[in-house]
Amino acid sequence: xxxxxxxxxxxxxxxxxxxxxxxxxxxxxxxxxxxxxxxxxxxxxxxxxxxxxxxxxxxxxxxxxxxxxxxxxxxxxxxxxxxxxxxxxxxxx
Amino acid sequence: xxxxxxxxxxxxxxxxxxxxxxxxxxxxxxxxxxxxxxxxxxxxxxxxxxxxxxxxxxxxxxxxxxxxxxxxxxxxxxxxxxxxxxxxxxxxxxxxxxxxxxxxxxxxxxxxxxxxxxxxxxxxxxxxxxxxxxxxxxxxxxxxxxxxxxxxxxxxxxxxxxxxxxxxxxxxxxxxxxxxxxxxxxxxxxxxxx
Numbered sequence: 001x002x003x004x005x006x007x008x009x010x011x012x013x014x015x016x017x018x019x020x021x022x023x024x025x026x027x028x029x030x031x032x033x034x035x036x037x038x039x040x041x042x043x044x045x046x047x048x049x050x051x052x053x054x055x056x057x058x059x060x061x062x063x064x065x066x067x068x069x070x071x072x073x074x075x076x077x078x079x080x081x082x083x084x085x086x087x088x089x090x091x092x093x
Numbered sequence: 094x095x096x097x098x099x100x101x102x103x104x105x106x107x108x109x110x111x112x113x114x115x116x117x118x119x120x121x122x123x124x125x126x127x128x129x130x131x132x133x134x135x136x137x138x139x140x141x142x143x144x145x146x147x148x149x150x151x152x153x154x155x156x157x158x159x160x161x162x163x164x165x166x167x168x169x170x171x172x173x174x175x176x177x178x179x180x181x182x183x184x185x186x187x188x189x190x191x192x193x194x195x196x197x198x199x200x201x202x203x204x205x206x207x208x209x210x211x212x213x214x215x216x217x218x219x220x221x222x223x224x225x226x227x228x229x230x231x232x233x234x235x236x237x238x239x240x241x242x243x244x245x246x247x248x249x250x251x252x253x254x255x256x257x258x259x260x261x262x263x264x265x266x267x268x269x270x271x272x273x274x275x276x277x278x279x280x281x282x283x284x285x286x287x
Contacts, residue, residue, distance in 0.1 A: 015206060022163075025250040030255050050230035053253055057237045060260040067267040068164040087139040 020047075083087060132175050134258035139174060144266045148168045171263050180248070181256045184240025 026049050030036045035052045036044055133139060150166040168185050175182035231249060235242045238256050241249055 007118040022247055029250055029254050053235050065262045069160045070271045072160045072163045
């Protein structure tokens with residue numbers, strides 16, 4: 001597995017990309033981050049974009065953690081309720 | 094309605110095949126110039142597909158009350174919905190517990206930080222020379238996204254964009270599921286199906 005990743009990494013290394021292209025990707029990324037999107041008109045440094053990207057991913061991970069805890073508790077109480085499960089399935093499928 | 098259910102059934106079937114294929118560790122080598130357009134994470138179709146697959150996975154789970162199992166299932170279904178078209182989704186499908194097990198083993202992988210650092214230096218010497226802060230934050234970002242510790246800087250940014258959109262959809266879908274479960278009479282339109 002690590003050897004495959006190394007090869008993939010090598011192929012990535014050989015790809016040439018200009019600073020302009022990196023700037024373009026960072027501007028797209030900037031639009032995805034709520035903290036940065038609110039002040040899109042302002043110039044934000046690449047370092048700031050990366051920092052906010054890391055913070056945002058961490059907050060999304062925390063939300064998934066909390067929702068996983070919540071779902072596991074709810075499933076424990078509703079697992080035996082087949083009628084409830086049928087309602088959920090009909091809504092989702 | 095029949096065509097819709099048929100479409101969903103077809104999607105489920107293809108997803109099952111994909112998961113089976115990934116279990117055999119066969120990988121398709123796909124190169125995309127713009128990975129941001131790979132999966133439309135904001136569409137209702139992806140939302141419903143993810144929700145139904147997640148519910149099926151949780152029902153199939155022998156011990157659904159374990160929070161770790163729920164998290165692992167949520168991530169696996171998310172990666173399957175992405176159809177392995179991105180690095181982060183392939184990394185999750187290759188590792189049964191995804192980032193959760195990686196977090197546990199983090200202290201064993203300190204050595205790899207050096208190689209990641211070297212890789213970043215080789216890849217973007219100009220950026221390293223002019224923007225050391227960017228390099229440091231890029232390394233942190235690479236640890237947060239599955240499978241992206243050693244990728245090039247532009248590739249890392251593309252993966253980050255797709256991963257964020259996928260996580261946002263995951264949060265929306267899990268919230269909708271959690272809202273459905275406790276009430277005897279679910280709201281008429283909890284996840285925007287109509």
